[in-house]
Amino acid sequence: MRAVFGLVLIIGVALAGGAVYLARDYISKNRAQLELERQLREQALANVKSVPTVGVIVSTRALRYGEKLTQEDVRIVQWPEDAIPEGSFIDIAVLFPEAANQDRFVLRSMEKDEAVMEVKVTQPGEAAGLTSRIEKGMRAFAISVDVASGVSGFLRPGDKVDVYWTGSLRGLGNNGADGEITRLIQTNIELIAVDQSAGSDVTGTMIARTVTVAATPEQIAALAQAQNTGRLSLALVGVQDETVASAIEVDQRKLLGIKKEAPAPIKVEEKVCTVRTRRGGEIVETTIPCTN
Structure with a gap:
């Protein structure tokens, strides 16, 4: 009985040792794979060139024609420098001058996070009427x-x-x-x-x-x-x-599709010139060439 118990114990220890060895080998391979992926990722990030950005003023909500534009309606977001729409505002001081009566109004509808451009708002102090x-x-x-x-x-x-x-x-x-x-x-x-x-x-x-x-x-x-x-x-x-x-x-x-008919040609009568002469009691007409 003791021999059987000892044999079972030996087999169990052998199986446990094999499992530990396999688990250790599996963990080692996973660590090596993760390390390789980390190195490749770091290398890729090192090779990527940073894209320069510029702060661009965008709307914080949907804006409609005629609305007064306030500083609460805009915010600044970073925009790729080579993709900034022409006429966009990048300076709050330019969009909202400090001088009195320099309000701006919306000329064209804008959706949320859309860049605020010069053609979409009035000039400072100008109303959103036809004159603008x-x-x-x-x-x-x-x-x-x-x-x-x-x-x-x-x-x-x-x-x-x-x-x-x-x-x-x-x-x-x-x-x-x-x-x-x-x-x-x-x-x-x-x-x-x-x-x-x-x-x-x-x-x-x-x-x-x-x-x-x-x-x-x-x-x-x-x-x-x-x-x-x-x-x-x-x-x-x-x-x-x-x-x-x-x-x-x-x-x-x-x-x-009616074609206008050409007018009929005018017939010109031939001019005849005569001269009258008296012969006794008769008057005689004689044809002569016309001189005029």
């Missing part, structure tokens, strides 16, 4: 529209449109032209307001009565003349459309 949307040398001009001429209410501030005039040329010495014509008079005119809304974050359709465009004084003179002598229609230009429309004019004949 008009570039130097441009003027604002209102055009009356309806559902048809206003593209069914899909116009938004910031869109660009082509302007067509429809009217009659009667009495203008138009070489016999009759009926109405439609002519493209202005291209790529920017809308800066639709009715009383100047913000570009309008959602859904809006049937407008007037749209306000930004144009040069010469363009405004043409638009005013066209609006007072005929009907104006707007055609929305696509965002990625960079084509320049050429001169376009359509009258009723061109619309229906």
Whole structure:
């Protein structure tokens, strides 16, 4: 009995020793693998070049057109130096001058953590009205529209449109032209307001009565003349459309494909010159060459 017990004890000690040896070998291999991975990671981090960053001012919440911009609405985040959007603010003192009455207002909607840029806010002390949307040398001009001429209410501030005039040329010495014509008079005119809304974050359709465009004084003179002598229609230009429309004019004949007949040639009668002479009691007419 003792011999059996001793044999079992010896076998158990042998198995325990083998298990300890295997566990020790497994742990050693894992330690070596972890050490190798640590060295490779440190080497990779040492080879990675640090990216220079610059503090950029971003919004802390969603901002909408017309809101007053305060220091609580912005914060500074580190931005890769070679990826900073053009016109971004990097200095709080520049964005918020210390002088009195230097408030800024939002011109374009911004989402949270979006960079605050010069084109998205007014100048210090400037209100968020139409005057802030008009570039130097441009003027604002209102055009009356309806559902048809206003593209069914899909116009938004910031869109660009082509302007067509429809009217009659009667009495203008138009070489016999009759009926109405439609002519493209202005291209790529920017809308800066639709009715009383100047913000570009309008959602859904809006049937407008007037749209306000930004144009040069010469363009405004043409638009005013066209609006007072005929009907104006707007055609929305696509965002990625960079084509320049050429001169376009359509009258009723061109619309229906009717070709204008050439006038019949005028028949010129041959001039005959005669001279009358009296012979006794008779008067005789004699044909002679015409001298003039």
